[in-house]
Amino acid sequence: MSNGERPLDILNESRNKRIMAELKNGRQFIGTLKSFDIHINLVMEDAEEHAEGELKRKIGKVFLRGDTIILISPQ
Amino acid sequence: MSNGERPLDILNESRNKRIMAELKNGRQFIGTLKSFDIHINLVMEDAEEHAEGELKRKIGKVFLRGDTIILISPQ
Amino acid sequence: MSNGERPLDILNESRNKRIMAELKNGRQFIGTLKSFDIHINLVMEDAEEHAEGELKRKIGKVFLRGDTIILISPQ
Amino acid sequence: MSNGERPLDILNESRNKRIMAELKNGRQFIGTLKSFDIHINLVMEDAEEHAEGELKRKIGKVFLRGDTIILISPQ
Amino acid sequence: MSNGERPLDILNESRNKRIMAELKNGRQFIGTLKSFDIHINLVMEDAEEHAEGELKRKIGKVFLRGDTIILISPQ
Amino acid sequence: MSNGERPLDILNESRNKRIMAELKNGRQFIGTLKSFDIHINLVMEDAEEHAEGELKRKIGKVFLRGDTIILISPQ
Amino acid sequence: MSNGERPLDILNESRNKRIMAELKNGRQFIGTLKSFDIHINLVMEDAEEHAEGELKRKIGKVFLRGDTIILISPQ
Numbered sequence: 001m002s003n004g005e006r007p008l009d010i011l012n013e014s015r016n017k018r019i020m021a022e023l024k025n026g027r028q029f030i031g032t033l034k035s036f037d038i039h040i041n042l043v044m045e046d047a048e049e050h051a052e053g054e055l056k057r058k059i060g061k062v063f064l065r066g067d068t069i070i071l072i073s074p075q
Numbered sequence: 076m077s078n079g080e081r082p083l084d085i086l087n088e089s090r091n092k093r094i095m096a097e098l099k100n101g102r103q104f105i106g107t108l109k110s111f112d113i114h115i116n117l118v119m120e121d122a123e124e125h126a127e128g129e130l131k132r133k134i135g136k137v138f139l140r141g142d143t144i145i146l147i148s149p150q
Numbered sequence: 151m152s153n154g155e156r157p158l159d160i161l162n163e164s165r166n167k168r169i170m171a172e173l174k175n176g177r178q179f180i181g182t183l184k185s186f187d188i189h190i191n192l193v194m195e196d197a198e199e200h201a202e203g204e205l206k207r208k209i210g211k212v213f214l215r216g217d218t219i220i221l222i223s224p225q
Numbered sequence: 226m227s228n229g230e231r232p233l234d235i236l237n238e239s240r241n242k243r244i245m246a247e248l249k250n251g252r253q254f255i256g257t258l259k260s261f262d263i264h265i266n267l268v269m270e271d272a273e274e275h276a277e278g279e280l281k282r283k284i285g286k287v288f289l290r291g292d293t294i295i296l297i298s299p300q
Numbered sequence: 301m302s303n304g305e306r307p308l309d310i311l312n313e314s315r316n317k318r319i320m321a322e323l324k325n326g327r328q329f330i331g332t333l334k335s336f337d338i339h340i341n342l343v344m345e346d347a348e349e350h351a352e353g354e355l356k357r358k359i360g361k362v363f364l365r366g367d368t369i370i371l372i373s374p375q
Numbered sequence: 376m377s378n379g380e381r382p383l384d385i386l387n388e389s390r391n392k393r394i395m396a397e398l399k400n401g402r403q404f405i406g407t408l409k410s411f412d413i414h415i416n417l418v419m420e421d422a423e424e425h426a427e428g429e430l431k432r433k434i435g436k437v438f439l440r441g442d443t444i445i446l447i448s449p450q
Numbered sequence: 451m452s453n454g455e456r457p458l459d460i461l462n463e464s465r466n467k468r469i470m471a472e473l474k475n476g477r478q479f480i481g482t483l484k485s486f487d488i489h490i491n492l493v494m495e496d497a498e499e500h501a502e503g504e505l506k507r508k509i510g511k512v513f514l515r516g517d518t519i520i521l522i523s524p525q
Contacts, residue, residue, distance in 0.1 A: 005410040006410050007411060029146075037083075040416075041115075043082045043084070060148065063147040067442070071437055072440075100174075100220075104221075111157060135223065136160060136223060138161065139220070139221050140216070209298050211235060212296050212297070215291070215297075218295045262306055286373060287371055288372040289371050335457050342457060343455075362521055364521050368474065384485065448510065448511060
C-alpha cells in the first residue's frame with residue numbers, strides 16, 4: 001500500500017460522472033455519482049436500472065447501501 | 076471525499092417526505108421518513124408495502140433494520 | 151441527523167405495548183415489548199407467532215436476536 | 226433505553242432453568258441454561274434437539290454459537 | 301452475567317478431550333480439541349468427519365474457522 | 376506470524392500487473408491491478424469478465440468490493 | 451485459554467508446508483502456505499484446486515480471502 005493510490009480514488013474521480021453499480025442480486029444501476037462513503041454507500045442522480053443491457057426503469061435519485069454492491073465501473 | 080457531500084445527506088433532505096425503501100428480499104416500502112441513523116435503520120410513518128407497483132398492505136408506523144435495505148429513493 | 155429523532159425512539163415509545171416483529175425468514179411475532187438494545191435484540195411477553203394473518207402458536211416470553219429482524223411495527 | 230431493563234436480563238433470569246433456543250436453520254434445542262455472553266453464545270446442559278415438537282436426539286452438554294440463534298424462550 | 305461462568309469455559313474444560321463440532325452446512329467433525337480463541341476458531345487433532353452417524357473420512361489435524369460453527373458438544 | 380510475510384504482500388507485488396479475481400458468485404475478472412486496501416477492495420484497469428475460460432465482456436476500469444472476493448491470483 | 455496454545459499456531463507451523471483449505475462453497479485448494487493473517491487470509495504457492503479427490507486445475511500463487519474458508523488441514 002505504498003504508492004498512495006487507493007481503491008476509493010476511482011469513486012472520487014467519478015463524482016458527477018456516470019457510473020454503473022452492480023448489486024449482489026445481479027441488478028445494475030447506472031447514474032451520476034453524487035456522493036459515497038467508506039462503506040461504499042452511494043448516491044446517484046438520474047439513475048436507471050438496467051437488466052441484460054436494456055433500460056428497465058428510471059429511478060431519479062437513489063441511495064444504494066454499500067454492502068449490497070459487488071462492483072462499480074465508470075461509464 | 077472532498078466536497079462535503081455524503082450519502083446520508085439524501086436521507087436528511089428526505090425527512091418528513093415520502094421515500095421508497097427496497098429490501099434484500101425484494102420487498103418495497105413507501106412511507107414518510109421520520110428518522111434514520113448511520114446503520115441506515117429507518118422509521119417511516121404512513122407506510123405501505125408495495126409489490127410490483129401495487130399496494131399490498133398498509134402498515135402505519137414501521138422500523139426497518141438497515142442491514143436489510145438495498146436502496147432508498149425519494150418519491 | 152439534526153432534529154434529535156432517532157429510529158430507536160419508536161422502540162422506546164413501544165415499551166409495554168404490542169408490537170409486531172418480522173424476521174428475515176418471513177416469520178412474524180406479535181407481543182408486548184419489554185426491552186431492547188442497540189443491536190435491536192428484543193424481549194417480548196405474551197408473544198404469539200403468526201403466519202399469513204393467523205395465530206400459529208403462543209410462546210409467552212421470548213428473546214429475538216436483532217440481526218434476524220427485518221421490521222418492527224407498533225400494533 | 227430508560228428503565229434499566231435489557232434483553233439479556235431474560236437470559237440472566239433463566240440460568241439453571243430450561244430454555245428453548247431456535248437456530249437460523251430451524252433446529253430447536255431445549256436444555257438447562259448454564260452460561261451466556263453478549264454474543265448470545267450459550268451453554269446448555271441436559272440438552273435435547275427437537276423437531277416439530279418431538280424429541281430428535283439427546284446431546285448432553287452443548288455450546289451454541291450466538292450468531293446462529295434466532296430466538297430463545299424460557300420453558 | 302453474574303456468577304462467573306462463561307460459555308467459553310466449556311471449551312477450556314474440553315482441551316485434550318474429544319468434542320464434536322457441527323458446521324452451518326451440516327457437516328460434523330469429531331476430534332481432540334487442542335486450542336480455540338474468542339472467535340471460536342478451533343484446532344482438533346485426530347479429527348474425523350462424520351455424516352449421519354457414520355465415519356466419512358479421517359483428517360488428522362484440522363483448523364475450523366469459528367464463524368462456520370453452529371454447535372460444539374463434548375463427546 | 377513471525378517472518379514478516381503477510382498475505383497482502385502478494386497484492387502489493389501485483390500492482391500494475393495482471394491478476395484474476397474470483398467472486399463469491401463464481402464470476403471471474405482479469406485486469407491490471409491499480410490499487411487495493413485492507414478490505415481487499417480492488418481497482419483494476421483493462422478489466423475483462425471471463426466465464427469458463429472465455430472472455431464474456433470488457434469492462435475497462437472497475438472497482439470490486441472486497442467482501443465479494445474469494446480468491447486472487449497473479450496471471 | 452490458559453496454556454498458551456492458540457488456533458493460529460497450526461498455521462504458523464505450516465508455513466512453507468502443504469496445506470488444504472476448504473471454502474464455504476465446497477471447493478478445495480492444496481498448496482504451500484506462504485503467509486496468513488488474523489482474518490485467516492492465506493497465500494499459497496504451487497496451489498491446485500481439487501474436487502472430489504481429483505486435481506481440477508493448477509493455479510500457482512493464490513490469495514484466499516479468510517471469510518470464505520471453512521477449514522484448513524496440514525497435508
